[in-house]
Amino acid sequence: MATRAAPVPELERDHPCFDCAVRELAVCGVLEPAVLRDFKKSGPIAHYAAGETVVFEADAAANVYSLTGGLLRLSKLLPDGRRQIAGFLFPGDFLGITLEEEHAFTAEAVAPSTLCRFPxxxxxxxxxxxxxxxxxxxxxxxxxxxxxxxQLVLLGRKTATERVASFMLILAGRCHPIVEDQDISFPMSRADIADYLGLRIETVSREISALKAARVIQLTGRQSFRVADLGRLEQLAEG
Structure with a gap:
């Protein structure tokens, strides 16, 4: 997930990054306007439809990417054919930090996604x-x-209830600060959540329903929710 940097420099309206909605979060937001303009020239915009692969595991790490819109999932195939999701990238996140010559994970678009791609x-x-x-x-x-x-603590020590509650907090944490009764999107499928948390799909659905029944969260759509009781959600996440 992206971390917030210091206040970013103001840009003129004709600057190629003027309309970037995540410049405050993106790594390039710390660059001065003139340097950022030159930097942007080396990074064409790439668009991916939901389900398309940005990079495959073991691909040569020839490019790095800044996600400006959409959602990516990072996954790895285990030797027995199972899929483990290592995480999700949100707008403002960066893909490609590695000391190796190959990508360690497959990155796929969960929703239509836009990235700045840099050699x-x-x-x-x-x-x-x-x-x-x-x-x-x-x-x-x-x-x-x-x-x-x-993630290691999540998979190794927490119960199913604690894992799902922790995941909802991670999603809510994309808002700064977390605000109760604010719509939060989770476009990933229940299968994606299950593969991230190391649970069965049925378990994920049951735990989300339990959080709803307890009025800890409120489902506002097929892929959105609100935190109704932040204190209780934090308690459940911590066990």
Whole structure:
């Protein structure tokens, strides 16, 4: 998930990134307008329909990506053919931080998604020339490490109720701050949630229904909800 950076520089209306809705969250938001303009020239916009693959596991890591709209899921196939979802990327998140020459996960669009795509070599050169961007990437990498540790606790120690409650909090955490009675979208399927949490689809559906029945959350649509009782949701997530 994206982390918020320091206040971003103001842009003129003719700047190619003026209308970017996630510039405050994106790694490139720390660049000065003139540098950002040059940076954007090296990164064409790529569009993916729901279900399309952005990168496959073991693909050469020739590009890096900044997600400006939509939702991606990161997954890996296990030796026995099962799928494990490692996480979801939201607008403002960055794809491609790796010291390896290959992508460790498959990244697929859950919903129609838009990304700025940058050749890795050019991106690395920009990072080397711009310390602010390097610091921002360091913060993103540290956040990803913390998220990976959180995932280990989620899968290794928590009950089904705690896992689903934690996941709803993760989704709600995309709002800053978390506000009760605010619509929160979750376009991923129950199967995606199950593969992320290490549960059965039926278990995920049952736990979501239980949260609704207890008036902890309110389902406002097929793929949206509101937090009705934040304190209770946090208690359930912590056990």
């Amino acid at each position: 890795r070599r050019q991106f690395d050169a920009f990072v080397a020339a711009n310390p602010a961007l390097e610091r921002r990437l360091y913060a993103v990498a540290a956040h990803e490490l913390a998220a990976a540790r959180q």
